[in-house]
Amino acid sequence: MLQIESLKVFHGLIEAVHGIDIKISKGQCVCLLGPNGAGKTSTLSSITGTARATGSVRLDGNDIMALSIEERCKRGIAISPEGRRIFSNLSIQDNMIMGGAIRRDKTRLAQEIEEWISHFPVLGERRNQPAGTLSGGEQQMLAIVRALLSKPRILLLDEPSLGLAPQITARVFEIIRDLKKQEMTILLVEQNVAAAMEVSDYVYVLNNGAISSHGDVGKFGDGSDLMDELMGVHR
Amino acid sequence: MDYVIQQVLNALSFGAEYALIALGLAIVFSIMGLVNFAHGEVIAFGGYSMIVVATLLTGNPWVLMIMVLAACVLIATVLERVAFRTVRGADLTTGLLTAFGVSIILQNLFLLLGSPRPMAATQFIFLDKTLTIGAIRVSSLQIYETVATVVAIIILLTFLRRTTLGIAMRAAALDFEMVRLCGIRANRVIAGAFAMSGLLAGLACIFIMARRGSVSPHMGFDPVLTAFVACVIGGFGSLPGAVLGGFLLGICEVAVQVLLPQSYGGLAQAVVFALVALILIWRPDGILSPAQEKGDKI
């Protein structure tokens, strides 16, 4: 479904990711692990088009590197970004409308919004209030819902558990598990190794802008071997 | 009583004009961080186009009004395309100076192609009649102006609340990149913002012409300067702030005129600007938004 080859990502003049390969098949949940500054978010940014990058990113075989951010979204890439970035002054409803902005079937969209609201009553209770009034976990759910409302072919999740209390993190991962059941293709970036390993099929470990190891989730056992690697044992 | 109502109406109509122009500035600023000083020349462009159309085609004031609105929308979007797109994402100073440059270019084009002196344009003067309601005599223009502004603001707010593009514009003011990540084209949002600011400028243009009965190259400069101040008072980029600031300034200006002795009339502008300076020093982000600590994140 999504194929990344010899991808290099730049922050200004600095090369943050040095030529990595990642492959995601349809319906798979692939997890990108690694310490801060390893280049995980940069990798996602190169897929959405917000970072300057070289190499190739192919969606269903078509190279999307030359496309604009907007066009990539229309091709089916949606992201729940790092720090959630919900539109805090806009109402919850409007945030959801933004998520489905590219949809033509507006009546269906309205239905889906209602469905999500029945799924997360807290979003419904306050649907006309500014989204900034939501708690961190609720904002995270809104960010995921917003991404899903564009009917993406692949969903990118950047640190969905960032700054959340354990119970809320659990709730977020429940949503991810649900999505998996519905065969959503997911690329997940996480620091919460244990939780991420549970929902993922395949793991890439990123260190200093390069992939230090990858494999089926089973290969990493309970994740304790990963610990050393993630916490900075080089190579 | 007569006097009080007259002054209230004065304040409202001044405020309405400032609010219209300030909204135009704020929409553009909130989305692309550009202080569009060329906004005044968009207004003047509307005036000059009206003269051209009136000379060549028709003198029908209603057609002319639509032409003015269209001309302002057109020039605003053209300016975005040719001048401001290249400095999109540049720092504030670059944008500000570019806008000043554009403003100077347009002013001098009017000077070159038109005339350095005001040119008569009396087609809208009919809006300005003295009405007698009971014992009170008021200007019809002031009533039109206030009502039209309120209506325009309501339409604008409805657009911003109800349509996808409108919501996207509000969202873009908060996080432009995230809006693009939702698949909404950046160019469309920005062009929409400029078109809307042009429309508001056109409306302001009609009223300014109705009052002055003439156009001149610099006709937009002073109103925009004041509207700029209105934006600052309300917090730059905040749309409700711009409206509030506009009306506050209108009240302020009338109050200064009423309270200061007649001989100090020339200082009204000075007093208003002094007030603004004080407000900015007291609250750098405008009266609606208290200062925030940001640490090492900006």
Added chain:
Amino acid sequence: MTLRLNINQRKGLVGSTLLSLLILAIVGAYYLWGESYQARILYATFVNLLVVVGLQVFMGNAKITSFSHSAFMGIAAYVAAICVTPAAMKAISLPDAPWGLNAFELSPLVSVLLALSITGILGLLTGLFMARLTGVGVTIVSIAILVIVHSIFLHRTDIFKGNQAFFGIPKIFDLPHITILAIAAIFIARLFRESAFGLQLRACADDEIGARAMGVDVYRTRLIAWVIGTLFFATAGIAYAFFLGTISARPFYFNFVFLTVAMLILGGLRSVSGAVIGTLLITIGLEVVRWLETGPDLGIIKMPQMLGLSGLLLGVVIVAVMTFLPNGIMGNREIEEIFKKDPG
């Protein structure tokens, strides 16, 4: 580390000397080949140069756009003019002046000192607020200062004559004086840029938070630069009044602000050399355009009269520089580094 500030200051002296030689060469050329009407142009150029170099001190080093310089120039011009004009003359030109303003006269030196101190104090008072503001805030308050001062000039016609000419100011300065002032301004601005204050100010412009974390007192450095800049503008205003013999409120407003700002950004606002070069280039350019504006006879074709052409080109220069050359001609470089690659 033994601080080698001296190296930069020595480079500053070299650069200022080079710029001064340029100025002297221009003045020399005028005395050798020039026509007498050109003295006026040259004088005006150097007055502009004082202002633009003064702008560089605050706006260039701190990278904050401010538009109030015309106001300070006007204040100093009027104070100096009112002080130095003979009482007999003022009885005619300012017959209604209050507080006995038209009943005294001071020596040129005292007038200059008084004008400088009054403008300097106003600079300090405004600076106390300006230095606290950031970004657009400074620009807006600077516009406010400009508008307020201009309104007062227009309102108090009994003191300032508004848009009418305040005449009868003795002609005290001539080309040699302004040449010396221009050269002095170049040296002072350049040495300020290379001083500890200039360095800290430039650090703030690049990264204010980084600068604060390195112990830079942003407020104090900005305030100092603001006041120094004000004194440059005051000097320019005095020189303007002392040469022309008449002043009015009109030139001390937006048009002159735009002209000088265009000069600064064309040359490159981070460099004193840029300020000088921008001033010279735009002055020359405008002289050519003004000649075209009058509709000259080019032999084959008679050009039509084109009012507004100079303004148009000024606008084009501003937009073009901002679009294609945002760092101006010189960027970060000074004249002695002209062959060096611009790091900025």
Added chain:
Amino acid sequence: MLEVRGVSKNFGGVKAVNNASFSVEDRQIHGLIGPNGAGKTTMINLISGLLSVSNGEIEVDGQPIHTLAAETRAKMGVGRTFQNLRLFHNLSVRRNIEVAEIQVKKQVNIDAGLVEDAIDRFGLRGALDQSPGSLPYGQMRRLEIVRALALRPKVLMLDEPAAGMNPEETDALFENLTWLRQRHPCSIILIEHDLKFIMSACDMLTVMNMGSVLASGLPREVTKNKEVIDAYLGQSQQTPQEEN
């Protein structure tokens, strides 16, 4: 020596730092670790004065500093680097360092050779006249450290100094910190995600999570703490019935 006592910081209703206390001795390298969003950088902002504390006290050598302006604290010897570099891009490398150096020029008994030694040690000698923007990333990070050192800090705070560095550079950085500890007496606070680096470089560790200090102590002890491991690696979210 640095002492942080009961420091809190509220942003609106959010407690970014909540009643945090720890202290750092002279010549000690003190690691500050925790997951993203734990409040580590906020803590450094509070100590350096870029943010003001909502509650609590901060002392350097027994002198309270939490009411002072950031620039005053810098002059007193609170130096720091930034996670997202904050170099002065229009000034040369040497002048970047000078900006800090001039703050302490007038002080007596200054260790005049420190900066020159550090320039050599951190490999900046050849780059002194270049613009920081033209340097490789690792060198930019090192420049930030040297620039902070020019303040002759009593407290030096390094916010992810090894982020974006390659392994060789990280090793060199470790050596340089060891050198620094001998060369200049100061308390060093180190935020770093690279746990191996932290474990080898630090004498003491403080672990933060969700704004609070979870544990403080010797690295070996702290990393055995169950709570710390959970905070750092995340608790298992697995519910029994969904086991695969």
